[in-house]
Amino acid sequence: MKNVLVVGAGYAGSVVAREMADAGRRVFVVDRRHHIAGNAYDEHDAHGVLVHRYGPHIFHTNAARIFEYLSRFTDWRPYEHRVRGIVNGRAYPFPINRDTLNQLYDLDLDEEGAAGFLEQAREPRDPVRTSEDVVLNSVGRDLYEKFFLNYTRKQWGLDPSELKAGVAARIPVRTNTDDRYFTDTFQAMPLHGYTRMFEAMLAHPNITVELGVHFEDVRGDFKRDHTIYTGPIDAYFGYRFGRLPYRSLRFEHEHLPGVHRYQETGTVNYPNDHDYTRITEFKHLTGQQHRGTSIVREYPQAEGDPYYPVPREENEALFKRYEELAKAERDVTFVGRLAQYRYYNMDQVVGAALAAARRLLY
Known part of the structure; x- marks a missing residue:
């Protein structure tokens, strides 16, 4: 295996790409979006505030090896996420x-x-x-x-x-007063943002990245010994058995000039009010100092980019049919939230990608 095509430059694709490159393989990464880092992509908005374009991403894990692996590519800012839930106009600790x-x-x-x-x-x-x-x-x-x-x-x-x-x-209930959303051993944010971490991960002489490229455009042309596919598994097979259900999101970003702090915690949930589910204020997450603040409201929707596999028995059964096709594919590895139809956290995707790379290399 000398030439590897990696489809997707999010966590799964980038981790496998780096592992392959470190092992001496030539790696060609394509992503249909015009940026790396997948849904973890962050950037400075027009007002200079670092925001997560696809909603808040909070890194947390109990796996020292996952944290140590990513520490090769970033320094960290300690951060413990806190959430409030609004009920009848009042904010309460949540979970x-x-x-x-x-x-x-x-x-x-x-x-x-x-x-x-x-x-x-x-x-x-x-x-x-x-x-x-x-x-x-x-x-x-x-x-x-x-x-x-x-x-x-x-x-x-x-x-x-x-x-x-x-x-x-996934959501705990506590009888103590711990109001952290997560209790994992390692909780932190990449010091300079997720995109910078991904840039470091993909910065290898054996890795070539091309953005704005759809898999279908290179599927039949690119000569490779192996493909790492991190997109939707049903799309790979042309939706042969029908589409797997995914839940999508619409994000409404807003900058509030002259507002130092918009809300008490990084995220506030609105279970009973409004069409959006939550508001996140990014300065809590990043620790950035700025005269204004930037927030995002999240509106779940049925159509749009796939974010969350919908966990129902019939959907799992449909996925299993696609999984059988995947097992029969020669020289293709399926890994990641969309390719494995799993509601993975970020650390779980990294773990799955490292395991996939080990299987291929050893």
Whole structure:
């Protein structure tokens, strides 16, 4: 294997490209977008504020090897993400913790009392099959309706009872006062942004990157020994069995001149109000000093670029049909959120890409 074509310059493609290049392979990377870094792409807006073009990306992992791998390409800014959820006009810590319960219900619970409160509130579900089951089993009907039900409907265009349990299981419930969104060992932001990190990753004499190039335009022409494909798996096979459902997003960016701080935390969720799900203010994430501030509102939608595989049993069954085709492909490796139809976090994509590279090289 001497010449490798990598389709996609996001995490999966860039990590595999770097591993192949370090091993002496000649790597040609194409991406249909006009930039690298995939959905993690960040840039300075017209006002000089560093923003995440495709919504907030917060790096967190418990895997030291993943953090150490990316540390080859960036220095870090320590950052612990915090979120508030707006219910009836007031902001509460989210994920739900003891402070959420005390503020929402005007209580004075200690940790044991919070655990007892949730035990009384929960609606036991057995078996736990859906996201609705997960939340009702954990916090009961009132908290479910205040924080989860309408947010999920907006985010996925589906009721929580129609989604697999894993969606809601990603969000913890705490009886202490820890208001961090994540509790991973390593939580940080690339010091100079994600795009700069990707530039360093792809800066190798064996790597050539061409942007604004669709896979179909080079599929039959480019001579290679192997292809790393990180795009939608159904697109690779011409949607032979029909399209896999993905959820998309529309982003409404806004700069607020002369506003030092727009909101209390990096992200504020709006489960019950507005058509958007959340607002993120980027200066919280980056630590940048600027006279103004820039925010983004996220509007989930059915059409548009694929962001999230929709986790339902029938969709998984359809993916399995495509996966069987993928297994039969000679000299092609499918890796990444879209190619594997998995709701991966960033560190999980890096891990999957490193594992794919190891299989190819060793």
